[in-house]
Amino acid sequence: MKNPSIDQWIQHFMATDPPRSKSVVMTVFGDSIAPHGGAVWLGSLIELLAPFGISDRLVRTSIFRLADEGWLEARRDGRSSLYTLTDSGLRRI
Secondary structure, eight states: OOSOOHHHHHHHHHHHSOOOHHHHHHHHIIIIIGGGTSEEEHHHHHHHHGGGTOOHHHHHHHHHHHHHTTSEEEEEETTEEEEEEOHHHHHHO
């Protein structure tokens, strides 16, 4: 690509080397969620990540694995789940 615009560069990058969903989830937690209350409903996170091409199934899988690895913890409220960083996860990011 010769002198691509930033949009073209992003499209090219996303097509050739898309970010891993767990990385995107942790970036969102570290940059946006932690500084603004620190918790997010799973459904809201799914909506937030949809424009990045991350399906609801992939978000759920990523969240489950991050919780299993000790990065996140869940609090159930009926059928909904609220996710927060664990103390260890917060220190690591």
